[in-house]
Amino acid sequence: MGGLTGTGPAERTADTQVDVAVVGAGIVGCLTARAVLSRLPGVSVAVVERDAVAAGASRRSAGLHFPRGSSEPVRRMASFSERYYHALKQEDDRLPIRALDTTVLTATTRAHELAERYLPGTLHRTDRLPSGPAGRLRLPEGTGAWRVTGGQYADVAALTQRLAAQLRPAVRFYEGTRTVTIDSGPDHVALGLSSGATLTAAKVLLAPGPWLADPAWRTWTSGLGLRVKKVVALHVERQPRPTDGAIVFEDEDAFLLPVHHRGHWLFSYTCEQWDVPAEGTDHYLTPVELAEARSVLDRFAPDLVPLCTTGRVFCDAYSPDRVPVVGPVDDFQNVIFAGAANGSGYRLAPAIAADAARLLCPTTVPRSHP
Ligand SMILES: Cc1cc2nc3c(=O)[nH]c(=O)nc-3n(C[C@H](O)[C@H](O)[C@H](O)COP(=O)(O)OP(=O)(O)OC[C@H]3O[C@@H](n4cnc5c(N)ncnc54)[C@H](O)[C@@H]3O)c2cc1C
Structure with a gap:
């Protein structure tokens, strides 16, 4: 001791x-x-x-892991963490970590950027588009889909x-x-x-x-x-099916996640409200964020927009690099x-x-x- x-x-x-x-x-x-x-x-x-x-x-985390990093140090960390969580789950199967089919969508002209960001060997081009919570997604011409191995999410x-x-x-x-x-x-x-x-x-x-x-x-x-940024995700009031997976909109930095243990989907988008202190501030969904998030979702799944009236809001710390x-x-x-x-x-x-x-x-x- x-x-x-x-x-x-x-x-x-x-x-x-x-x-x-x-x-x-x-x-x-x-x-x-x-x-x-x-x-x-x-x-x-x-x-x-x-x-x-x-x-x-x-407490508010969506808890999505996918094998991506914007730089080499982050990819190294993502790779380490993926192996760590996998081992943790192997040790105790009751831990609330759930493997997840994950599909990434991006413009095919940007496929090379995808290959740089994701860990080697994790991306597989597919013709099968995910159906998502609203059936067929409305995707812009020239969008490609990649299945990603290693995705999981947790009730953090x-x-x-x-x-x-x-x-x-x-x-x-x-x-x-x-x-x-x-x-x-x-x-x-x-x-x-x-x-x-x-x-x-x-x-x-x-x-x-x-x-x-x-x-x-x-x-x-x-x-x-360091700076603190607001983080917002909308709850999509539709029950996920057991086989539903995550859909990542790479170019928008947004994703749809089936939150099986809570019985709804979640839509995370990138809120750009900076310098919101954690202490002494109430974090609520405002009409501004609701409209921003809905307008991103509307591009891909307009049928889901009316189902998004609530969500989770907090903040996180960001570093310069x-x-x-x-x-x-x-x-x-x-x-x-x-x-x-x-x-x-x-x-x-x-x-x-x-x-x-x-x-x-x-x-x-x-x-x-x-
Ligand atoms: C809506 C939302 C969605 C997210 N989705 C994802 C996602 O999909 N994937 C992902 O990887 N990440 C996601 N994140 C980010 C992730 O949740 C956070 O980066 C992570 O939880 C940070 O963990 P932490 O332990 O550093 O901080 P925290 O969980 O905030 O823990 C810090 C703790 O410090 C305590 N504390 C503060 N001051 C004091 C004090 N003076 N004395 C004692 N204790 C103190 C606080 O009470 C708090 O419990 C999301 C975040 C949010 C808000």
């Missing part, structure tokens, strides 16, 4: 001193806690969450909660507890909690999702050039930020968590347990 601090349980002040403290119990925070423990079993880990496990962006909130439940015997969860201050020093980091307690850790992971402007860390995050950020932010390199996954935080979370765990538990750290 005590892999990082070198202190055994008896020397620690009960539950106020740990090796690694994770701030934020979304998919990134929970997978990082898991990655830390699998790197260094016996290390003491606490997760601090202002609300409840999976109460942030992870349920998955995060399941992962947290599995972690609980080894990890102390502080829910309903906000991190109010963070003081980093050369040997440890002190977290001031809303409960009045102080939690001391050798290393801290900041996984705050879109809560970038929290006074506890905004001086650090403001230097990263659209590659997630994982790295130290304090002078002593004891506070690691992980996130800004640009609306892809579910599908890239395992890779983000693995990178973060390497920084939190460098392999050179000697294990103090046998």
Whole structure:
């Protein structure tokens, strides 16, 4: 025990001193806690969450994974994460991750761009267009279809909660507890909690999702050039059939997803409302977003437009180069930020968590347990 601090349980002040403290119990925070423990079993880990496990962006996520990346680092992360989730599902078939037939549509003149973005060997040209929730899609002349292997989607909130439940015997969860201050020093980091307690850790992971402007860390995050964007998806009130798959409109950066466990489809489009803070803002569907999303959908499936009157709205953190950020932010390199996954935080979370765990538990750290 005590892999990082070198202190055994008896020397620690009960539950106020740990090796690694994770701030934020979304998919990134929970997978990082898991990655830390699998790197260094016996290390003491606490997760601090202002609300409840999976109460942030992870609760609203559409949870779609497809094997795509806009750059080489993102493709590397997508590939790692795909293998990770596959192994996780193999370990426990009850996890709410569901393999999905996925079809990508794009102008045939842009097929070469598709081949650059998707992982090698995952695209297969097809003449069979997906029927979708409204029968035949209305596609512009010159649209091509590709079937994609490796697609899946998850109930991200349920998955995060399941992962947290599995972690609980080894990890102390502080829910309903906000991190109010963070003081980093050369040997440890002190977290001031809303409960009045102080939690001391050798290393801290900041996984705050879109809560970038929290006074506890905004001086650090403001230097990263991150921004927060609204993310909107409409619910299409039509029951998916068990065999229905996802349809990705590549050129519009939009997709239709059958959400089998909720009994409806979802239409995600790219909302361009920037600099919407997570904290202190209510996130609702407004007439503007409803009209924007419907006008994109109207091009392909006009019959569905009247079925879209509700949806899910939140926000996510975005980085300047659209590659997630994982790295130290304090002078002593004891506070690691992980996130800004640009609306892809579910599908890239395992890779983000693995990178973060390497920084939190460098392999050179000697294990103090046998
Ligand atoms: C509508 C929508 C659809 C999406 N669809 C997809 C998709 O299809 N595929 C995909 O890959 N991604 C998708 N995303 C993005 C994905 O959901 C996010 O990138 C991901 O959930 C981020 O996870 P996280 O753990 O970094 O953040 P979060 O889940 O937001 O977790 C951060 C946690 O930190 C906590 N916190 C904040 N401040 C404090 C504090 N001071 N003290 C303690 N705790 C604090 C919050 O309460 C929160 O629970 C979607 C997002 C949205 C909103």
